[in-house]
Amino acid sequence: MTEASPIAPPLGATLDTPAGDRRPLAGIVLFAALIVIAGAVLAPIAATALNGFKALGDLQTHPFNLPQSWIWANYWDILASVRYWQVLGNSLLIALLTVALTLALSSMAAFAFAHLKFFGDRFLLSYLQLGLLFPLATAILPLFITVRDLGLLDSYLGVVLPQVAFSLAMGVLLLRNAFRQLPAELLDAAMMDGCGYFRYFFFITLPLSGPILSTVAVISFVASWNGYLLPLVVFNSESRYPWTLGLMAYQGQYSTSWQLVLAFITLTILPAILMFLVAQRYIVAGLTAGAVKG
Structure with missing residues (x-):
């Protein structure tokens, strides 16, 4: 053995x-x-x-300790001011318009690239995805000239449209790959039942693509919410400032009261954090769905 x-x-x-x-x-x-x-x-x-809860002296002497006395008035005074709600409303309006247009345009373009074959489709897709290589700062001068020639200076659309243009590359990339992963039998069955591309897009593709649409929405919202350079170039009226420019103006007025500036920063970044926390369960699933090369 x-x-x-x-x-x-x-x-x-x-x-x-x-x-x-x-x-x-x-x-x-x-x-x-x-x-x-x-x-x-x-x-x-x-x-x-x-x-943001500290007094100025406490902040200067103990910047890394808990507040010796909690001064809630730092936050309540900002919440009671018109300026805070004005810059918050401007940022929210710009971000929501950017998200809506980004989702509408990128989803339709991604559906066409995913299911339609036409001359030059790969070239157009590659050309569109070149936008991932160039940050906004590199195109700020031609953007300013274009926005000025279109008469969109000091208007919300002068910020929204360039932000949408720079968000399309990522949106189309994620959505196209996610659309291509849907079962081909769905499209075949829909076509056999007389369902055209438009009905298939609105009634089948979009309802099944909630996670990836949420991912694109969150990415576009946060990018728009944190935008600084483009609003700085486009806006002249302080009444149209988003929170990034509003913070700059607020800091200029209260340059010696850093506790108020920190409280203002906390209150203005809070909506973006809350939106991320609400939508975080969709982000991982959406990025996974759109990360596979199609």
Whole structure:
């Protein structure tokens, strides 16, 4: 009788250390790394919010401690001011218009690239995706000239339309790949039942693409909400300032009251954080659906 050959240990394991003993250690290291990364991201936000409750002297002497006395008036005075709600409303209007136009245009273009074959479709798709290579700052001068020639200076559309143009590349890339992953049998069955492309797009494709549409919406909203350079170039009237420019004006007025500036920052970034928290369950699923090369 021949002796049974010993079972080879798994890859990466030694005879002294079983593979199963390494998995808890790897999990602990990964968890610790995630805690460190989360702390590095959340610490500035928490410090900004807490310092907004301090008096100026407390902020200058103990910038990293909890407030010695919680001054809620720093926040209540901003919430009661007209300027805060004005800049918040301007940012919300610009962001919502940008999201609506980005979703409408990118979804229709992505559907055409995903299901229709026409001359030059690959060239047009590649040309459109070149927009991912160029940041907004590189095109700010020609954008200003174009917006000025169109008579859109100091108007909301002068900011919304360029933001939509720069959001289309990412939107089309994600949506096209997600649309191509829908079962082809759905399109075949719809065509056999007399359903055209328009009805298939509105009644089948869009309802089944909620996660990826939410992902594109969140990305466009946050990018628009945090926009600074384009509104700075386009807007002349302070009544049209979004929160980024409103913060600049507010800081100029209260340059010696940093606790009020920090409270203003906290209140203005709060809507973007809340929207991200509400839509975060869709983001991972949406990016996964649109990340596979079609």
